[in-house]
Amino acid sequence: MDEPDPLHRGAPLDVIAHALRRERARVGLSLSEVAKRAGVAKSTLSQLESGVGNPSVETLWALSGALDVPFSRLVDPPRPRVQVIRAGEGPGVHSERADYVATLLASCPPNARRDIYLINAEPGQAKASEPHMPGVVEHVVLAAGRALVGLAEDPVELAPGDYVAYPGDLAHVFQALEPGTSAVMISEHV
Numbered sequence: 001m002d003e004p005d006p007l008h009r010g011a012p013l014d015v016i017a018h019a020l021r022r023e024r025a026r027v028g029l030s031l032s033e034v035a036k037r038a039g040v041a042k043s044t045l046s047q048l049e050s051g052v053g054n055p056s057v058e059t060l061w062a063l064s065g066a067l068d069v070p071f072s073r074l075v076d077p078p079r080p081r082v083q084v085i086r087a088g089e090g091p092g093v094h095s096e097r098a099d100y101v102a103t104l105l106a107s108c109p110p111n112a113r114r115d116i117y118l119i120n121a122e123p124g125q126a127k128a129s130e131p132h133m134p135g136v137v138e139h140v141v142l143a144a145g146r147a148l149v150g151l152a153e154d155p156v157e158l159a160p161g162d163y164v165a166y167p168g169d170l171a172h173v174f175q176a177l178e179p180g181t182s183a184v185m186i187s188e189h190v
Contacts, residue, residue, distance in 0.1 A: 012075065016060070017051035019074045023067040024049075037066035065133045070189050072115045076104055090118070100127040100174065102185070113189035119174060120182050121147065126175035128152065129168075136168035137188045145181025149174050158183075 024034050031049070035042040039062055047053040048063075064071045076091070090103040099122035104115060119140075121127065126148070140149050142158040149164050150156050152171040156164055166172060168187060 013048075013051045013053070015076070016055060016074055017049050020045070020049045020063065020067075023069050023073065027067055029067075034063065034066050038062040061132075068133075070113060070115055070187070072104055095127050098125040098127040098174075099123075099176070105184075115187045117185045117187070118182065119185050121145075121174060121176035122179055122181065123176050126173045129172050129174075131170050131172075132168045132187070133189070134169050135189060137165055138168040138172065139163065139165045139186040139188065140174075141184050143182045143184060145176055145178040147174060147176050147178075147181050147183065149183070 024031070027034075029037075031045055032042050035045040038045070038059075040059055044053065044059065045063070048055055048059075060074055061071055064074055067074075090105065092101045092103045094101050101120045103118040103120070105118050140158070141163045142149070142160055144160055147158050148155040149158050150166045150172060152173050155173050155175070157177070158164060174183075174185075
């Protein structure tokens with residue numbers, strides 16, 4: 001019996017393994033070259049491409065940079081053309097340092113370079129983000145609550161309906177100022 005396609009088994013490691021192999025083949029780089037560019041051990045990359053190991057966010061960010069793809073291209077399985085994500089559903093990623101959840105709503109299709117997230121945050125510690133790969137621009141539209149959003153040294157206060165864009169390749173923050181704060185964030189990779 002044929003083994004199921006890794007993308008349809010649903011295991012995150014299988015999705016990551018398939019994506020790493022696909023993207024490395026797309027750019028035509030050897031295992032050694034991608035590992036070198038990402039600053040990870042060749043054995044680590046080999047294990048990840050084999051579907052074993054426990055990759056950290058930092059390792060996956062480094063590999064996405066080395067492969068010149070958005071982070072989501074490595075972790076989000078392909079979606080059907082018509083996609084509905086109900087409120088409270090979807091792949092949410094929690095911050096360790098703030099009451100902040102980012103839910104990937106739409107990852108970047110092959111010929112575009114953007115990801116769309118729903119952000120839910122509560123007052124308290126700001127979600128501080130280190131600079132992303134060069135050229136990233138983040139766009140935020142606040143849907144509910146109030147928040148300080150933007151560059152770490154000079155965030156702006158947003159109210160519902162307000163929009164801000166800022167360079168994501170500089171340190172930036174998102175800090176909820178009211179309970180139930182939510183926003184839509186588009187991460188654009190130019």
